[in-house]
Amino acid sequence: MPLALVLAALDDPAAASEARQLRLYQLLKAAILDGRLAPGTRLPGTRQLAADWGMARNCVLFAYQLLLAEGFVEADRGGTRVATLPLGTAGLSPQHRPAGADMLSRRARQLPAITRSESLLPFAPGVPDLNAFPWGTWARFLHRAWDEVTARQLAYAEPGGEPELRRAVAAFLSARRGVACTPEQVFIVAGGQVALDACARLLADNGDTVWLENPCYPAARNAMLAAGLKPVPVEVDRDGMAPAPGLWQAAPPRLVYVTPSHQYPLGSVLSLERRLALLAGVQAGGGWLIEDDYDSDYNHAQPGARPLPAIQGLRPDAPVIYVGTFSKLLYPGLRIAYMVVPRWAAAEVGEGIRKLYRGGQAVEQRALARLLESGQLTRHLRRMGPVYRERQAVLREALAARFGERCEILGGQAGLHLVLQLPAHLPDRALVSAARELGVTARPLSLYYADATGGNGLVLGYGMAESARIPELVDRLGLASESLEKAG
Incomplete structure (x- = not known):
């Protein structure tokens, strides 16, 4: 089908409130799924498509990068073409629910709903300015990575992540967040939710107690519930998570999940006194602290100054798993996150990750490593x-x-x-x-x-x-x- 017909709805007045880059992505994805854009079809270059449809080239780059990250298109020296999808994917149509069938487990049906803000409208939380990201620079690093592709990068990625990216992340976190680690302690996974899922499944057993901030990042709560853990909500005040007196004895946790650098969603910063108290508590009880360094990239309280160091950096040998992503610096659809584990636990946690998850995105990981090493990402920040x-x-x-x-x-x-x-x-x-x-x-x-x-x-x-x-x-x-x- 001609691309003009596929994109005819791009300027539909009914979708005027929707970001055009997301609309472009959705239209292309739908056409690939239902077979209107056949495997191997060459898509126009980003400059050409932007000129033809009167939109910024960054919008087209955004749509193409999302499609590439999700496997709907492939990039090579000739440009971008529609990928060959698994058999049975084309022509997807709604399925009817079998009468009387419970399609999901009881545990899945009990997970709280998470409502998503519509597309990328202003005031949608959790999204950086995608139009300001240096897409041209990122595209150059991606092309270099594709030029170096071998059969190894097209198979499953290295367990735990590409060595180049693990080294680059370790250096980046040491310089910016005071995280004390070696590359061997860094594990790359497919997004923040996978990191939290790994913590829940590898560090706790069914029925174990996990302390969660209240209010809390909903996806973190769901990851713990899906792993069969028992959540205990802990109130948050202006200094962060504030366990009630006696809670350590009444509900001793196997896991404590916190967002200390910028509590999500209330925005408080966990005080140093409470950071040390949480560390002492999990160490005394034989538990783990999951430090989700959410939204710490931009420090507005003291521009140019370093924020409080990561809890992990206070005592590098403590039972702390440090979790973070590049969603706010790059783009959420990249789905690359990292976990930093104590040196003494790296071998066992790494083996657990290898058993649970298959690695991917080797090309994107190599490009991200080069971007970090070049200093371009820090300059963008x-x-x-x-x-x-x-x-x-x-x-x-x-x-x-x-x-x-x-x-x-x-x-x-x-x-x-x-x-x-x-x-x-x-x-x-x-x-x-x-x-x-x-x-x-x-x-x-x-x-x-x-x-x-x-x-x-x-x-x-x-x-x-x-x-x-x-x-x-x-x-x-x-x-x-x-x-x-x-x-x-």
Whole structure:
């Protein structure tokens, strides 16, 4: 089928609120899945497609990179072509549920739902400015990696990750986060969720207790539940996770999961006193601490200064698994994460990872290693820091002007989002739905709590929100809140 027909819906007015780069990706993916774009079909070059459809080349690069990462297209010296999918994939159609059948396990059916913000609309949390990423530089490193491809890179990747990337990550973390490790302690896995799943399955047994921040990253909670662990929610205050007196004795944990550098979603930073107390507690109880270094890349509290060092760096021999990704520095669809384990546990954890997971993305891993070694990623981080600080300042000012003192603003020391606490008469999920009708996305704070009634607010990402647009978008949020108040 001609590509023009495939992309005819790219400018559909009904999808006007959707980011064009994501729309392009979705249209191409759908055409590949249903066979309208046959295996081997050459896609136009990024410059040509961008010119033909009046869009930025970065948008096309974004769509192509997602398709490449997911295996729908292949890249070679001739450009980009549609990959050959497994038999039975083409022409996928909805399947009917067999009568009376339980398609999922009881454990899976009990997992809390995770709602995703629509596409890449402004205020979607967890997404950096994908248009500002140096896609041209990344593409050059990818092409170099493809030029060096051998049969080994096209088979399963090295267990634990490509040696070049493990070395580069160890050096990067040592320089930026004070993580003390050797490359042998670094393990590369396919995304942050896989890292958390590995921790849950390799370090704990069915029925073991895991402490989770409350509120907590929903995917972390689900990873622990899916592994059969018993979650104990631990309240969070302005200094991070705050275990109640006696909790170590009442519910001794096998695992403690924390986001100390930038608590997700409230944005607090775990104090040094509590970091040391958690370390002492897990060591005394024979447990493990999972340190998810979420959103630590951008330090807004003291621009140019290093944030508090990682817990792992306080006592490198402690039972700490340090987990992180490059989602906020590169793009979420890359799905490359790392785990840093104690030297004394590296062999056993590495063997467990080899038994559970197959490695992949060897070419992308080699490209990422070169990107880290070149210093280009660090330069991109330094360049974007002031941009994000400006956006946060504009967002704070706009929220304060529109909502006033009735709504407290939380977070902002690091990361790419703020939390707007709401009064009880404005339920966050209803407000999110009303705002969606006005073309504004947000995520309800209540989604992150073990009990859905535990919080009421909006998690507002500003990674994809340009400063000039923020006041008008906040005004739409205000209009949505006014409509709820009138209806109530």
